[in-house]
Amino acid sequence: MTVAEAAKKLNGTVTGVQADTSREVLGGYVSDLLSDVMTNAQEGDLWVTLQKHPNIVAVAHVRGLAGVVLINGRQPEPETVARAIEEHVPIVSTSLSAFEAVGILYGLGVRRRRNL
């Protein structure tokens, strides 16, 4: 499943470069502590969070994540959008809660992956 396909299932809107949403979702992670994501998320994960600070792009970029899902209808800050385009990190905004978003992704077969 690609980020674009996941965004559709979450009824979300995509921020960033459309071409970046063709990236394959290899796993999933959910956390609002960015230090925790830096330590525990795996390359190719789709990351579910309520944080919309520009640092989420840096974290996603450094960890090589497939993309970021913002929950509860949260929209990225303008600076976050600019960096997302620059770093090719797709951001999906959904009105679903983290619980619902993760439930849907899990139902689609997305799993937490342990250390590779």
Added chain:
Amino acid sequence: MHPPGIVKAALRAGVDAIAVCDHNSAENVAAVHRAGRKAGLAVLAGMEVTTEEEVHIVALLPDLESALTLQSRVYRALPGRNNDALFGLQVIANEEEEVLGFTDRLLVGATTWPVETVVAAIHELGGLAIAAHVDRERFGIIGQLGMIPPGLELDAIEVSARTPLPAARAQYAAPRGLSVLTASDAHEPKDVGKAVTYMLLERPEYAEVRQALAGRNGRAILGGGRPMEDLSLHILDIAQNAVEAGATRVDIDLVEDRAADLLAIGVRDNGRGMDRATAAAATDPFFTTRTTRRVGMGLPLLAAAARAAGGVLSLESEPGQGTRVKATFRYSHIDRAPLGDIETTLMVLLAGNPDVDVLFRHVVSGREFSLCSKDVRAALPGENLTSSHGLALLREAIRRGESQLAR
């Protein structure tokens, strides 16, 4: 919130200034400030603002008025109502410990402001923005945001009492040259002064602190630590005692010998010394000849720390012959107090007493670092040890010497 109790606790801890930084509120600044003025304690206006990302930013503000302006802006950005049963009553008190009222805003909550907005709001009022307890995962900027956002215009970062300064400097400050402070983050009077920052200032007041954080006009951050715990600050305390006893020369010996399982501290001075009765009383917790503030907890606490770690404290003194204090510890003893930050000891001692000859010797398993204040002064012809160049040179010499011991 009991303003006189806070002031009393601060004076007992020997600090010259505190900042009152309630969560998202400045309601109690005025009362503590007035209580402090009566007792001779400087009280700075502050606030600990929670950003939208749940990062804590400490604001230090020029005066009460700017603190109250920040408060009214923060209140508008602060959703939610307090639940007394969960978080307790949020009391507004005056300096007589009378309750003036309560605030029902959810002060423990987060504002709707991103961290950049909080920093900008503080700066707009002429304040200082300090990232609070960056060593804590929850509410610390690195924990919440993975890293300090590049371009965020912080004035300093603060580490909690649990992280010793040398570790904090290596881990958090180096990349951006930000000043590192430490503070007690006291939520109760008993914790006031548990961790302190030493600054070289003319007076303990906001404008001076501002210059110290920027390292301007001869003001500087000298270091910090836990005065009741760190052995390095006990050493500073004894050395300060020596200077107050009129010493013109203080020799400090610090020996760490892991093979012999020994940590030994020796401080010798040429001050006026004490007679036998006074020397015997000096380790009594209720005895002091000091009329000014002390730095640490004094000899009685050091004696207790030595005993707790399988060691002893001895004191030799004679009138006119100076004083010699020696404390030993079992190095590996589980209750042995941490050494703390030697850089702070030397910076505060030398910058605070630039005319006293200090000879410091630190031996770690046979390797030795020694520093003589005469040599530092000799390297600064026509310049003061407390000039910014002088302090930088001193700091550099201490860091180089200490880092070679750590290898």
